[in-house]
Structures are given as C-alpha cells and as structure tokens.
Amino acid sequence: MTVQQWSDYSHIFGNGRLKAVFSHSSFCSNSSQDRQHFARITGLDPSKLIIPQQTHSSNISVIGKAGGVKNSDGIFSTNTNLVCSIQVADCLPIFFVHGFKPVAGLVHAGWRGLARGIIRNIKNELDQIACNIFDFNILIGPSIHSCCFEVRDDVLGQIDSEFYRQKAYGRYEVDLQNWAVKQLLEIGGQKEKITIIRECTYCQDGKYHSYRRNGKKAGRMIALIGWG
Ligand SMILES: [Zn+2]
Numbered sequence: 001m002t003v004q005q006w007s008d009y010s011h012i013f014g015n016g017r018l019k020a021v022f023s024h025s026s027f028c029s030n031s032s033q034d035r036q037h038f039a040r041i042t043g044l045d046p047s048k049l050i051i052p053q054q055t056h057s058s059n060i061s062v063i064g065k066a067g068g069v070k071n072s073d074g075i076f077s078t079n080t081n082l083v084c085s086i087q088v089a090d091c092l093p094i095f096f097v098h099g100f101k102p103v104a105g106l107v108h109a110g111w112r113g114l115a116r117g118i119i120r121n122i123k124n125e126l127d128q129i130a131c132n133i134f135d136f137n138i139l140i141g142p143s144i145h146s147c148c149f150e151v152r153d154d155v156l157g158q159i160d161s162e163f164y165r166q167k168a169y170g171r172y173e174v175d176l177q178n179w180a181v182k183q184l185l186e187i188g189g190q191k192e193k194i195t196i197i198r199e200c201t202y203c204q205d206g207k208y209h210s211y212r213r214n215g216k217k218a219g220r221m222i223a224l225i226g227w228g
Contacts, residue, residue, distance in 0.1 A: 003026040005023065005041070006024055006038070007024070009197075013137050015097050017227045018228075020224070021038075021042045022221060024221065025207060025209045034222065035049055035051060035224070043228040044224055044226050049085050050077060051069065052068075052075050052108075055071050056073065056113060057073050058116035058117045058118040058120075059072045060124070061074070062077070062125050063076070064077070064079060074108065075106060075107075077103070078102065080226075086106045086223050087223070089220045090202065091211075092107075092176060094107040094139070095141065095225055096136045098131060098135055101131065105225070106223050110176070111158070111159060112158075119184055120187060122187065134190055137193045139195045142201050142204070143176065143197075144176065144201050145200035146165075146173045148200055148202035153170055159172075160179050160182070181196070201221075
C-alpha cells in the first residue's frame, strides 16, 4: 500500500486549475529543494515558487515574481504563473483563494502572529490590490488544536480571553482556529466561506509533523497554492 504523501484541498476552492496541497510527514525530501520536489510531484511549476522567510511576524506581502521574500509570514499573488508556499508544524496554514479573480495567498499564523495582528494586515494588503476578503474562500489546514495547545500565564495576556480555558493550575488550552476565524470575520470574511480541517497535528502522530510533540528536530509540512 502506498502511503498518501499529501492532502489535496483543491476541490474546496473549485477554481479551475487552481491547486491547494499540503504535505504529510510521509513526504520526505532530504534536500534543501524539498519545496521544489513537492511542487513537481503535485503538478505545480517548481521554478515559479514564492518562498517567504518566516519569522512569526505579522508581515504580509503581495508578490509579483518568483523567489525568496524576506521576513514575511503571509504572501499573496495576483499572477497565475506563480506558486505561493509556506511551511508549518502546528501553526495554522491558512489558504486564501479569491472567488472570481486570479488572486491566492497563504498565511502562516501561530499565536504570535494572531496576537501581533497578522489577520488585520491581510486586509491592509488586499486593500492595496483592490480585493475584499469578503470574496475569498478560506481554508485553515491541519494545525494544533485546543486538545494539545496550551500556554502558561506568561503569554496569556496576549491571547483573546474568549479563546482560552484553564485546564490546570497555571495551564490554559487555547483554541487558535476559532480565534483566527473571529479575526477573519472582523476584517469582513464570510463565515460560510471558511473551512477548518479538524485534524490536530499533535494528535495525528504518524501523519503530521508537530513542533510541540517533536521539538527542535521536528520536520515541517509544506503548503502550496497555485495554478497548475
Ligand atoms: Zn490534539
């Protein structure tokens, strides 16, 4: 039996040749060219990848050419020749596809990004290219869920109190997905256009990498979005 090496979410967007894919831990590429390899096997052009240098920032960039992007945790492209990419291991990979314009994006959002306003910055960047979040179909991919994501008192003040719950003395579970949804609705996103993949990367050992489970040696999943 061959193990499925990635999830294909393209059907959720139903936007012609658009592909939205997410690698599993069974996809292994031991070279620095792992994104190029993943693009190739999923039918996307590896030479057209946009590769942001992720820093848990709240920076979003609209990009018009392939290659690296400094200090950015979210990228949008208005060019159907390009392929957006991000990597994650527990943080939320958020896919964005415009309903009728050739605009797509990928955002890497953990609690830091959500606390620092990465979702608000999406609106600011979309305003620049005359796009409205209202028109986007949005998917929150596999990520760490409240069953496994907890924080301590030290960072609690940065988290929206609607989305944490005390589970033990000094320990709080956090619902990152619904916190992100609340912020997406606040900038004008449509609830019925948001899909959450209810798979926890920490629980699903064997299918996904998890930074919280495996620590510094954890691998990463790759998310790609582009027109094949
Ligand atoms: Zn879990």
